[in-house]
Amino acid sequence: MEKGNHTLKSVLPKAKELVEQMSLEEKASLCSGKDFWHTKGIERLGIKSMMVTDGPHGLRKQAGDSDHLGINNSVLATCFPTAVATACSFDRDLLYEMGMALGEECVQEEVAVILGPGANIKRSPLCGRNFEYFSEDPLLTGEMAAALISGIQSNNIGASLKHYLANNQEKARLVSNSVIDERALREIYLTGFEIAIKKAQPWTLMCSYNKINDIYASGHKRLMTDIPRGEWGFGGAIMTDWGAMNDRAEGILAGLDLEMPAFDGASDQLIVDMVRAGKLEEKLVDLCAVRMTAIALQAEKTQTTPYDAEVHNELARRIARESAALLKLGNALPADKHKKIALIGEFAKVPRYQGAGSSRISPIRITSVTDAFDAENISYSFAPGYSSASDEPNEALITEAIGVAKEADVIFAFVGLPDSYESEGFDRTHLNMPKAHTGLIEELIATGKKIVAVISAGGVVNIPWRDKVDSILLMNLSGQNSGYAAYDLLFGDYCPCGKLAETYPLSLTDTPSITHFGTGGNIEYRESIYVGYRYYDKAQKQVMYPFGHGLSYTAFTYSGLKLSAKKMGDRDTLQVELVVTNTGKWAGKEIVQLYISAPESTVFKPVRELRDFAKVELQIDESKTVTFTLERRAFAYYNVNVKDWFVESGDYRIEIGASSRDIRLHDTVTIESRQEGAIPDYRAAAPGYYSLLQPGTYDIPKEQFEAVLGRKVPQERSPRPFTLNSTLGEIRVHWIGRMMNKQIEKSTMQMFEGGEGNSSDIVKMIQEMAVDMPLRQLGMLSQGKLSVRMVKGLIDIMNGHILKGIRGLMKK
């Protein structure tokens, strides 16, 4: 495949020229949107307005009413598998192809920038939006994001890498403060963005809603300018998430180019006024205008061409197939098409294939498993077994399902998480499937028949019955053609080859962030770098399924590990070579993982970290050599004393695994490092980061976290006096606040009447989000009907400054 990626580099000089011809008002106008989904143009200079819209696993272009929560309709588009699935493919080429297809759909729909991919780390399996994110591992996250972006941009469509940064939970995402130590920030939370930016140069980066170490992302100069532009060479523009702008002037100082969406033009005027008053340097506004103009100029080069929906539908099937992970092989798979098959579970007919919120798109077509079986003339009997309308087991449906199951040779049981369980806007509180699903499975197990469980979910789920079923196939949320993908795998037409991009822990209490997740206010990332397998391995916790786990119908052997050197300097690269052989009875693909285990030190380190991976396709008896090139960074950790990546001298174990807990080959390279600098040592102040073997839930004491953080955890924001950042929940103590809450709930509910979303999850999302919605967002929510001035007036009144408030409300 010919690969390309159109970046903004070539249009920057022309953009600068044009900006020199602009008035201050024109430049400021480019710093916020025209409406919900468009940027502004400047007609006299030939700069066109552009459409930017969601993303990330399909196009969500709204032709009618606008919203950013998946409420109103959008044009039909191919629904590809979501990131939770695609990450399990560990396949850069596949993600590039998916990006190309997304780009083609944008081209046809005249969308200039698609809002995605999301590169947030799965800090906890509870995050309601994990289905939109790739992994608990930053390298995998970055590589998948980079490939998708390059594919999108190969069509001259911009990508928007989001949600930058540390938006790792949905609870209170608009006001929370992610408190993270510098090393975890660098090694875990920034790395995925860094890889994607360096490799793919997205046209835009989208800042998140939350604060990171006490500063709102939209005003965080270090995170918006110094690191991405200064250190990584990011050349694109930065936009806000929808309504994430905290303070427009602070945003300009930080390097935040575009405020989205627009509602009343007040911030453009504010920029002009501040420049005129000498409070803001005009050259900073120029920089934003240049970056926005560059995007507009580049976008103009796109030529509208139609895409082939059939081809995209087939691609969606292939991606879903390559992304499914066989968690347990047992002896029921691959199944025989000619045996008596029972399809049990509503998901077989009404699939769960995408998540809820701003990424919810209207698919061109949905192929369920029953559709695929019908099309392929496979005979089967079907029983829904549960109703997605209720969590509780339905005796009548179960009895019917058992009747059907008893007549069959093999049962395919379709279970998982319904829509209402996970969404943008709220987090899960447990990892269980509904009782209606587990109850059904338990009854099916009691029939003694062969059972294959097929799981559809956007994140980790408890599978307490895993030892009692024969086989388990994890489809995740696998897009509009998920039915055909399951069909391809269940009968062995294709070998499953996906591997888990996140650990399946044995229980929620085993997860390292559990005691500091889901709070509002300060979210203390006390576990530091111990996220996902970095924690489970160090703590020697048993897990349900480890990171990188996934089985196949065929078998692979690993041999012949060769390192290009046994000794090297810290600036040298290392070539690693090995041979993989397909020794089984099926053609298949294997994902080979390379981990490095660093030498012990005075600074704490994980047991192993993923440093590269490759996917190899092998016919029966075929062998292939896999080669990895390891650069300096693969051996480095972030040293806060020298404020840089640091390679220590010592023995590094190179491990080749079929999963993080199935290391097949290993060897050692000794590094003699010339890098100088003091190595951090927290052994006395924070011993909890060195030995993680204590039983029970991992919880680092606050003083130890503060030792690593290098400062005290900040005070929580006081609820009084009320400010623009007070939440709707907080103002409920005042009668005006209660009135506002009622009115807002009423008008938001009206927004989705007639929308296409599943109303139960939308109602839940709106209610959960409203409590934590800051008052500064009301302007956007009311689409300009409630101006900032009016909201400030109401805040004054609630603070007891009644006359001032009334004057504010009345002012023109």
Ligand code: BGC
């Ligand atoms: C989401 C973004 C999305 C935006 C626009 C926000 O609610 O966090 O991911 O791109 O809305 O729909």
